[in-house]
Every structure is written in structure tokens, then in C-alpha cells.
Amino acid sequence: MELKTKIRLILYFSVTGMLGFIVFIPEIIYGYFLVKATILYDSILVIGLWLFSSIVLILLYALSCFTFGVIHSQIVCKLFLPPIQSGKYHHDTDMAKLYAVNMVSPSIYKSMLKAFSFIPHLYSMMLGQALRLYGLKCEKNIYISSGAVLDSHLVEIGENTFIGMRAIISSHVNENRFLTLAPVKIGRNVTIGGYSIIAPGAIIGDNSIIGVSALVTKGQVIEPNSVYAGIPAKLIRVNTPEKDINNS
Secondary structure, X not given: OOHHHHHHHHHHHHXXXXXXXXXXXXXXXXXXXXXXXXXXXXXXXXXXXXXXXHHHHHHHHHHHHHHHHHHHHHHHHHHHOOOOOOEEEEOOOHHHHHHHHHHOOOHHHHHHHHHHHHOOOHHHHHHHXXXXXXXXXXXXXXXXXOOOEEOOOXXXXXXOOEEOOOOEEOOXXXXXXXXXEXXXXXXXXXEEOOOOEEOOOOEEOOOOEXXXXXXXXXXXXXXXXXXXXXXXXXXXXXXXXXXXXXXX
């Protein structure tokens, strides 16, 4: 690895760590004064203070997460990591190493957002829109179920799409010491079943359904208005759009 690449990675991880600490300073300060107030005041006032503080801390945490996501994605990643391009890169090359770090760069932000999973469906509904900061192209009404894994870079998702539990949408794959990157495009009104895998280069047409545990292989094209299932995914039947049923 070239010295220049090593410096870029060291700076990236160092700045990311510092940013992760700095954005949570307000919570630390507030927590300090909350503990101090607990010692000084009587029990009834303290109970009310802690009830009020629970709301304040949630709002502060939400603000810290948003601040981290914006600064990390728009400044830190763009400053130290190259923009990801489709292609095939040997693991020994510096570009492959930089791309690999960039691919996992949203992981910290996603981990922060999981704190909101105590509110039913909130995390699933907000994740797609939040990851737009890191390059995910998605339209409105995207639902990402619990445990689903998807790359932010080189992935495009149309509106009203449902991604099932523990489904994987990946625009990268490691094969024979090569990192292969290819865009994934998912159309509108698509249902991706739980535990299914969407490989790099896949294109899924509008109004389609991918069955549970199905494997959409690299570069596979799923026709619109169709149902695919199996390993590898194969056409099961043509799916009649809902609007056609209503008009029949």
C-alpha cells in the first residue's frame, strides 16, 4: 500500500473517531448537570426532571445522529475517500482498499439509527431516506425490514418498495481476490422477500416480486410485472398489476 493511501485511511479513521465523540458532547454535558441536579434537589423534583430529561436526551441524540451523518458523509468521506465507480479491482490495489472502506462507511451511521428501533417501524421507514446522505438513490415510501443489509453506493430503489427481513442488496462482491462493483437498480412497487439476495448489476423491473430466500444473480434482469423465486431466481408467473385488476 502506498504511503499516500495509508495517510488517507489514517486520517479518515482518526477524523471519524473525533467526529463521533464531538457530536455527542451536548449529551455528556447535559448528563453531567442532570446528575448534579439529582444530588442537589429533593426526590419529587428529581423524578420530574428525569422524566423531562428523557425527552430532551432523545431529541439531543437525534440531532447528534443527524449532525454526524451530514458531516461524515458530505465532508469526511468525500475529503479522504474516492467516489466509487463500477469496475473490477484486485484486492492488492490501493483503489480496492479505499473503495472497500468507502463501501462500509455508512455502518457507523446505521448503528446510531438503530437506537430508534424501540419505536415500531420508525427505523425501517427512516433508514432508506437517511442513507441518501451516503449515496443511496431512493424514492418515497421505502420500507426496509429489520436485519436487511443494503449498500448505499451504486444502489437505486424506486418508490413503494418493500425489502423483507434480512434481505441483502449488494452492489459489490469479492471473488478470486477481486472486488467487483456494479450498480443495482430496483424499480417501483417491488417486493423483495426476506432472506433473498440481490447481487451486483441486477435490475428488477416495476411491480415485481422476489420470493423468500431467492438469489438474483449478478447482472440478472427481472422483467416488470413478474414473480421470481428460487436459487438462482427464475420466473414463476407473470404478476398482474393491481391497477389492471381494478379496471377489469
